[in-house]
Amino acid sequence: MTTVAAACPGTCGELFQGTLDGVPCLVSCPIDRYARIRVTARPGEGLSLPGEMSKTRRALETFLERRSLGGKNLAVERLEALPEGKGYASSTADILSALACAASLAGISLLPEEASSIALAVEPTDSIAWPGLALLDHRGGRIMRFLGSPPPLLVLVLDWGGTVDTEEFNSRDSLPLLECLAPLHREAFSLVLRGVEQGDPEALGRGASMSARAAARLLEKPRLDECFALCSVLEGYGVCVAHSGTLYGILLPSGAETRKGDILETAVRRLSPGWEGRFHSLVPGGPKTEERKERP
Numbered sequence: 001m002t003t004v005a006a007a008c009p010g011t012c013g014e015l016f017q018g019t020l021d022g023v024p025c026l027v028s029c030p031i032d033r034y035a036r037i038r039v040t041a042r043p044g045e046g047l048s049l050p051g052e053m054s055k056t057r058r059a060l061e062t063f064l065e066r067r068s069l070g071g072k073n074l075a076v077e078r079l080e081a082l083p084e085g086k087g088y089a090s091s092t093a094d095i096l097s098a099l100a101c102a103a104s105l106a107g108i109s110l111l112p113e114e115a116s117s118i119a120l121a122v123e124p125t126d127s128i129a130w131p132g133l134a135l136l137d138h139r140g141g142r143i144m145r146f147l148g149s150p151p152p153l154l155v156l157v158l159d160w161g162g163t164v165d166t167e168e169f170n171s172r173d174s175l176p177l178l179e180c181l182a183p184l185h186r187e188a189f190s191l192v193l194r195g196v197e198q199g200d201p202e203a204l205g206r207g208a209s210m211s212a213r214a215a216a217r218l219l220e221k222p223r224l225d226e227c228f229a230l231c232s233v234l235e236g237y238g239v240c241v242a243h244s245g246t247l248y249g250i251l252l253p254s255g256a257e258t259r260k261g262d263i264l265e266t267a268v269r270r271l272s273p274g275w276e277g278r279f280h281s282l283v284p285g286g287p288k289t290e291e292r293k294e295r296p
Contacts, residue, residue, distance in 0.1 A: 001295045002041045007034040008287035011126060012157045012249035012280065013242030015133070015208045016192045017215065018185030019178045025137050025144055027192055028089060028127045029208070029240050029249060031155055031280035035093035036080035039101035040295070041072065048075040055122045059095040060102055062118050069106055076101075077260055085163025087242020089126040089133035095119045096129055097247065100287040112286070117141045120235040126205075131286035133196055135189070139274025147196040151204060152254035153237070153282040156233065156263065160275050162246050181214045188214065205251045215243040223248060230270045234263060254281070 009030040017026040037056075042211035049057045056076065064070055076098055096115055103110035112129035119125040120141035127136035133147040178185075188210035196203025209228070216224050227239045227248045234256070240249040256263060260279055267277060 002099040002105055003038060003291075003293045003295055004104045004289060005036065005038040005291045006097045006104070006287050007036045007080075008093040008096040008100070008284060009034055009128060009283055010082040010090065010093050011128060012155050013087040013240055013245055013247050014126075014211065015204065015240055015266075016077075016135075016185075016189050016211045017243040018188065018211060019182055020132075020135075020144070020185060020189060022136050022179075023144070024139055024178070024183075025135055026127060026243070027133055027135050027147065027159055027189075028283040028285065030128050030133075030199065030283050031157065032151075032283050033082065033088065033278075033280055034080060035082050035090065035097050036078075036290070037094060037097035037101055037104060038077045038079055039098060041105045042075055044073040045071055046073050047072075050076075050078060053078065053094065055091045056094045056098045058122050059118050060098055062111075062121050063099055063102055066118070067106065067108065070102060072102075072106070074105070079185045085245065086159060087164070087245020087247040089122060089128055092128060096287040100289055104289050104292065113143060115287075118142070128285035129287070130138045132284045134285070142168060145193075147193060149284055150196060150282045151160070151199045151201045153201055153204075153207040154252040154254050154256045155240075155280045156250040156252060156267070157278045157280055158223070158227065158250065158267075158271070158275050159246055159277075160272070164219070164242075164245050169170045181217060184210060184214050201237045201251070201253070205239075207238075208238055208240040208251060209238035211243075212239050212241040215241050219244065223275075226271050230267060233266060233270060242279070251282075
């Protein structure tokens with residue numbers, strides 16, 4: 001039997017989400033917190049997954065059907081999970097990790113476009129299939145633009161609890177409001193694009209902040225003003241949010257790594273109680289195979 005393990009970064013929501021030329025789209029904010037999956041190829045046929053991984057099962061079934069690999073017997077284990085309903089892109093990261101394992105076991109190449117298309121067949125997806133930052137039509141599954149590698153940033157990820165049903169949120173008819181926000185979305189994306197292409201974290205932070213403000217028109221973000229105030233005190237670049245989740249992210253210079261303790265002390269003084277905070281780095285997206293083993 002052959003076993004392959006793979007990991008895919010989760011996200012602190014999005015650096016941008018809105019509409020461009022009438023198309024709903026997003027740029028995910030991938031961070032160094034990962035979903036890890038192990039898949040074992042066994043004799044016989046069928047898929048074996050934990051019951052809570054129904055979305056990953058559907059994605060693997062779609063992959064096997066599209067690639068005419070129906071005779072495979074794959075056992076899937078979740079080695080490391082991302083919290084659900086928060087904005088960590090937990091479902092997408094699970095799916096992309098499992099697909100990377102299955103493709104490796106089959107000895108075939110799986111491009112980000114195909115992996116994202118398969119994920120979209122299950123639910124609206126995040127733009128973390130690409131090895132960098134990408135603008136994705138997350139409902140149509142079409143990459144609209146590959147932006148490149150993100151500038152180095154430290155992200156203080158904050159959460160006051162609760163969950164958001166992503167499928168219910170994406171089913172809402174928000175088109176009229178999105179059309180009103182279209183000029184703001186265009187400006188926000190242009191700043192994010194400049195930030196990536198020119199390696200300008202200040203522009204990236206301004207664009208993410210504009211997108212976060214617009215997101216609060218679609219889904220209440222009760223701690224957003226607090227996060228902006230904290231960002232200002234910490235001399236950060238801006239604030240990102242999970243547009244359909246509960247996460248907030250303070251975008252900080254990578255050099256802030258050396259003063260994490262002081263940052264947390266400031267956060268304790270400035271923020272309403274009940275939050276949890278974790279530091280992460282902004283990283284390129286893309287699932288990566290971590291190990292391959294032959295077992296008797």
